[in-house]
Amino acid sequence: MSGRIATIPNLISAIRIALVPVFLWLMFGPNDYTAAGWLLGAIGATDWVDGFLARRLGQVSELGKLLDPVADRFAVASAVVAGWITGTIPWWIAALLVLRESLVAIGAAYLASRTGEKIPVRLLGKMGTMGLYVAIPNFIIEAGTGYAFHLWTAWIAVIPGLVLYYAVLVQYGRDIYRATHPGVASARADQEEAG
Numbered sequence: 116m117s118g119r120i121a122t123i124p125n126l127i128s129a130i131r132i133a134l135v136p137v138f139l140w141l142m143f144g145p146n147d148y149t150a151a152g153w154l155l156g157a158i159g160a161t162d163w164v165d166g167f168l169a170r171r172l173g174q175v176s177e178l179g180k181l182l183d184p185v186a187d188r189f190a191v192a193s194a195v196v197a198g199w200i201t202g203t204i205p206w207w208i209a210a211l212l213v214l215r216e217s218l219v220a221i222g223a224a225y226l227a228s229r230t231g232e233k234i235p236v237r238l239l240g241k242m243g244t245m246g247l248y249v250a251i252p253n254f255i256i257e258a259g260t261g262y263a264f265h266l267w268t269a270w271i272a273v274i275p276g277l278v279l280y281y282a283v284l285v286q287y288g289r290d291i292y293r294a295t296h297p298g299v300a301s302a303r304a305d306q307e308e309a310g
Contacts, residue, residue, distance in 0.1 A: 120178050124169035128182035131158050131165075135193050142197040148259030151197075152252040158190050159248025162241075184236055187244055192216050194251045203258035204251060208273060212247070215280055222291050229295045240283040246276025 134154060141151035165183055169175045195212045198204030223234045250273035257265035 120176070122169070122174040122176055123172060124165040124174055125176065125178055125182055127161065127165040127168065128186045131161060131186040132182070132189055134158055135190050138190075139193055139197055142201060142203075142255075146201075148201070148203055148255050150259075152254075152256030152259060152265075155190065155194050155255065156248070156252035158186075159245070159252065162187060162244065162248060180236075181233075188216065188219075191244065191247055191251070194255070198251060198255060201258070203255045205254070208277070211277060212280070215284055218284060219287060222287055226291045226294060232294055234287050234290060237283050237286060239279050239286070243276050243279030243283060246272045246279065250276055 135158070138151050138154050138158070141147045141154060162183075165186075191212070195204065195209050195216075199206060199209035199213070219234070226232055226234060250269045253265040253269035253272070257263075257269065
């Protein structure tokens with residue numbers, strides 16, 4: 116683990132974050148939903164690149180471990196809110212995603228204030244995010260093009276994405292409870308061993 120800041124993976128994460136305002140401008144400036152959807156898809160498609168390069172190049176860093184999930188959450192949250200406002204994403208999907216992200220943010224703030232720890236990134240969460248990175252851009256592209264292919268792709272990806280997103284929310288809740296109630300967690304582990 117490195118304390119370095121200037122690494123290739125961190126640069127990629129920073130570029131992904133910097134592209135989110137461009138996406139928002141496309142959504143609300145020229146209302147070019149097609150271009151906005153493709154740009155969001157590119158931001159999502161490069162989600163794995165920074166982590167892969169960090170491990171491959173031996174450039175895993177504390178900053179990188181922070182930047183990667185921030186880039187994901189910033190992109191998804193911006194896309195969901197923009198899609199909700201413009202009507203390019205079904206309102207109830209946007210509402211479920213805003214609720215989930217709000218609960219995660221509250222939980223992360225609570226955990227940090229109590230223990231100084233961060234919520235660990237989980238594989239299922241990454242898989243859920245991948246599903247949303249397929250679904251949300253396709254909803255937006257369909258609003259710009261009218262092509263049914265994009266709408267079907269969005270629906271096929273969004274349901275498992277939502278299920279995984281909420282399954283991981285439950286896991287995060289357990290992680291936070293165990294971290295903030297260590298005595299209760301160890302007592303339960305002792306009971307299970309004795310039983």
